[in-house]
Amino acid sequence: MANPWAGEVEVVLGAERRVAKLTLGALAELETGLGEVSLMDLVRRFETGAFSSRDVLALIVAGLRGGGWEGRAEDLRTVEIGGGPVGAARIAAELLARAFTVPGQGGS
Numbered sequence: 001m002a003n004p005w006a007g008e009v010e011v012v013l014g015a016e017r018r019v020a021k022l023t024l025g026a027l028a029e030l031e032t033g034l035g036e037v038s039l040m041d042l043v044r045r046f047e048t049g050a051f052s053s054r055d056v057l058a059l060i061v062a063g064l065r066g067g068g069w070e071g072r073a074e075d076l077r078t079v080e081i082g083g084g085p086v087g088a089a090r091i092a093a094e095l096l097a098r099a100f101t102v103p104g105q106g107g108s
Contacts, residue, residue, distance in 0.1 A: 007098040009091055011064060012082025020063030020091070022099035030062035043100070046093050053085070059092035 001019075002008035008021045022030070031039060042059075045051040060081070061073045081088045 004098060007095075008067065009063060009094045009098060011060065011091055013076070013079045018064055018069060019067040020060065020069075020095060021066040022059075022063050022095050023066035026062040026066030027099065029065060030058060033058050033062070043096055046096055051089070051092070056085075056088050056092040059095050060088060063091075063095040 002010040006021065008019045011018045011020045027039065030042075034042065042051075042055060045055060057073055057076065061071075061076065064071065081091070083090065
């Protein structure tokens with residue numbers, strides 16, 4: 001089970017439950033994968049609803065890797081993420097919020 005106080009979010013991949021977390025290493029990997037887009041640009045896109053499916057996938061992969069998963073984005077192409085595309089977007093937004101919110105001071 002995910003611990004929101006530790007920045008964790010539960011992700012269901014097919015029938016398997018995993019914990020995702022944006023650790024510093026996962027955030028660095030995410031920045032590298034985003035190229036010219038900064039993390040603050042990514043946060044703004046989620047705040048305004050202007051995010052892409054690529055953004056959602058990049059966040060979920062980074063979070064899963066921060067939670068110990070050793071897969072790649074390609075490994076998720078045929079896996080159903082719990083809640084479908086809407087659930088995946090919710091998970092990505094929660095990962096961002098929990099990574100940049102002090103527990104007990106707002107956010108999710």
